[in-house]
Amino acid sequence: MPAPSPVVELRDVSKVYPATAKGGTDVVAIDKVSLTIDAGDVYGIIGYSGAGKSTLVRLVNALERSTSGEILINGQDIARLPERELRPVRLGIGMIFQQFNLLGSRTVAGNVGYPLEVAGQTKPARRARVAEMLDFVGLSDKARAYPDQLSGGQKQRVGIARALASQPGILLADEATSALDPETTHEVLDLLARVNKEFGVTIIVITHEMDVIQTIATKVAVMDQGRVIERGDVFDVFSNPQQPASARFVSTVVKGLPSPAELAVLRGRHTGRLVTLAFRDSSVDQARVFGEFAAAGVTFEVVYGGINEIQGRSFGHLTLALAAPGAQDATGDAAIDAALDRVRTHTTVTEVR
Numbered sequence: 001m002p003a004p005s006p007v008v009e010l011r012d013v014s015k016v017y018p019a020t021a022k023g024g025t026d027v028v029a030i031d032k033v034s035l036t037i038d039a040g041d042v043y044g045i046i047g048y049s050g051a052g053k054s055t056l057v058r059l060v061n062a063l064e065r066s067t068s069g070e071i072l073i074n075g076q077d078i079a080r081l082p083e084r085e086l087r088p089v090r091l092g093i094g095m096i097f098q099q100f101n102l103l104g105s106r107t108v109a110g111n112v113g114y115p116l117e118v119a120g121q122t123k124p125a126r127r128a129r130v131a132e133m134l135d136f137v138g139l140s141d142k143a144r145a146y147p148d149q150l151s152g153g154q155k156q157r158v159g160i161a162r163a164l165a166s167q168p169g170i171l172l173a174d175e176a177t178s179a180l181d182p183e184t185t186h187e188v189l190d191l192l193a194r195v196n197k198e199f200g201v202t203i204i205v206i207t208h209e210m211d212v213i214q215t216i217a218t219k220v221a222v223m224d225q226g227r228v229i230e231r232g233d234v235f236d237v238f239s240n241p242q243q244p245a246s247a248r249f250v251s252t253v254v255k256g257l258p259s260p261a262e263l264a265v266l267r268g269r270h271t272g273r274l275v276t277l278a279f280r281d282s283s284v285d286q287a288r289v290f291g292e293f294a295a296a297g298v299t300f301e302v303v304y305g306g307i308n309e310i311q312g313r314s315f316g317h318l319t320l321a322l323a324a325p326g327a328q329d330a331t332g333d334a335a336i337d338a339a340l341d342r343v344r345t346h347t348t349v350t351e352v353r
Contacts, residue, residue: 004038004039004040004041005038005039006036006037006038006039006072007037007038007039007073007074007169007170007202008035008036008037008060008071008072008073008170008202008204009035009036009037009070009071009072010033010034010035010036010056010059010060010069010070010071010072011034011069011070011071011072012032012033012034012068012069012070013030013032013033013034013059013066013068013069013070013071013079014028014030014031014032014033014066014067014068014069015028015029015030015052015055015059015064015066015067015226016028016029016067017029028226029052029055029226030052030055030056030059030066030226031052031225031226031227032069032227033052033056033069033223033226033227033228034228035221035228035231037202037204037219038202039169039200039202040196040200040202041202041203041218041219042192042193042196042202042203042205042216042217042218042219043202043203043204043205043217043218043219043220043221044205044207044212044213044216044217044219044220044221044234045057045204045205045206045207045220045221045223046207046208046209046210046213046220046221046222046223046249047208047222047223047224047245048208048224048245049208050225051223051224051225051226052223052225052226052227053206053207053208053223054174054175054206055226056206056223057095057172057174057204057206059071060073060093060170060172060204061090061093061095061172062078062081062086062089062090065079066079073089073092073093073170074092074169076089091115091119091166091168092166092168092169092170093168093169093170093171093172094162094163094164094165094166094168094170094171094172094201095163095171095172095173095174096156096159096160096163096171096172096173096174096176097159097174097175097176098174098175098176098178098179099179100147100152100155100156100158100159100179101159102147102155102158102159102162103147104146104147104148106146107143107144107145107146108134108139108142108143108144108145108146108147108150108158109130109134109143109144111147111158111162112130112133112134112158112161112162112165113126113127113129113130113165114162115162115165115166116129116130116165116166119166129165130143130161130165131143133161133162133164133165134161136161136164136194137157137158137160137161137191138157139154139157139158139161142154142158151184152179152180152181152184153180153184153187153188156176156177156180156184156188157188157191159176160188160191160192160195164195164199164201168201169200169201169202170201170202170203170204171192171195171201171202171203171204172203172204172206173192173203173204173205173206173207174206175206175207175208176188176192176205176207177189177207177209177212178207178208178209185212186215189212189215189216192205192216193216203216205217210249210250210252210253211252211253213234214234214238214253214308214310217234218233218234218311219231219232219233219234220232220233220234220237222237222243222245222246222249224243224245229243229245229246230242230243230245230246234310234311235281235310235311235313235315237250238250238253238254238308238310238315239280239281239315240280253308254306254308254315254316254317255304255305255306255316255317256276256305256317257276257317257319257350257352258276258304258319258352262304263352266303266304266319266321266352269303270301270303270321271321271323272299272300272301272321272322272323273321273322273323273333273336273351274303274319274320274321274322274351274352275319275320275322275340275349275350275351275352276304276305276317276318276319276320276349276350276352277289277317277318277319277320277343277347277348277349277350278316278317278347278348278350279307279314279315279316279317279318279347280315281313281314281315285346286307288346289343289346289347292339292342292343292346293322293339293343295339296324296335296336296338296339296342297324297335298322298323298324298335298336298339299322299323299324300320300321300322300323301320301321302318302319302320303319303320303321304318304319305317305318305319306318319352322336322339323336324336
């Protein structure tokens with residue numbers, strides 16, 4: 001198969017805001033960021049507030065100009081294009097927002113059709129496209145309603161329909177689920193997954209919510225203080241984060257080693273030896289690992305952790321309390337040690353002390 005073609009490339013891109021007061025310091029919002037986003041990707045960009053991720057998305061659709069570097073959209077560097085040449089580029093980039101940004105004075109149909117009106121399409125063409133998009137997002141019956149008559153999830157679906165109306169190849173979702181409850185969030189994420197699969201739209205998801213990345217993204221970049229500190233397939237970054245900031249994000253959805261406070265609670269509840277086992281993809285057979293304990297006469301109880309799944313691949317950590325019944329002395333320890341030696345041939349074992 002041919003290699004996927006990049007639709008968005010950032011090459012050594014920086015954005016610096018000049019000091020607002022005499023004697024002040026410039027603010028570096030984006031610091032020499034390089035990224036490649038291929039056609040068909042659902043690319044997550046995650047970071048805490050102030051990491052620079054929203055500034056980055058405004059650079060991609062040229063709502064703001066970069067200070068330096070190249071920003072290529074389908075091979076064309078937009079960083080230095082004059083404003084009049086940016087209009088067709090922006091028509092190929094849809095955007096959905098955290099607060100929906102719908103026009104309260106227009107109906108649902110009027111909101112979806114607005115970008116087509118700006119683009120100069122005829123009324124019949126607009127009407128047909130609006131009907132198609134409202135059917136796609138499941139809101140055909142709300143065409144004549146106004147935004148204040150809709151729920152948050154319905155407003156965001158209108159926002160998605162509007163963003164898709166001009167048939168963009170790229171869709172930017174800037175904290176698009178942050179204002180929604182968990183159930184509605186998953187409905188919106190399911191809809192975005194359909195957009196990617198059925199229309200082939202490349203989606204860039206800006207978020208601070210790790211479970212959003214876990215649910216929908218194929219690749220992820222972690223931002224911190226204006227820099228991309230880690231990037232790669234979502235599974236690789238989640239299952240084996242290399243940077244402390246990445247690990248903090250992962251810990252919000254994946255439990256690893258228990259913290260000292262959690263360990264103190266576990267020790268108060270369990271008298272056995274505590275060990276943590278790492279599981280990653282199909283390389284570790286849980287049944288085989290647990291069978292080693294059973295064969296050695298060692299009992300175990302899962303007391304902490306969990307296994308997560310991303311795109312059909314599993315990973316996680318399980319902390320176990322181990323005991324050898326009837327042997328609370330060196331004999332029991334020897335049985336546990338022997339079982340752990342066999343288990344270490346299958347997976348990583350960490351003694352929790």
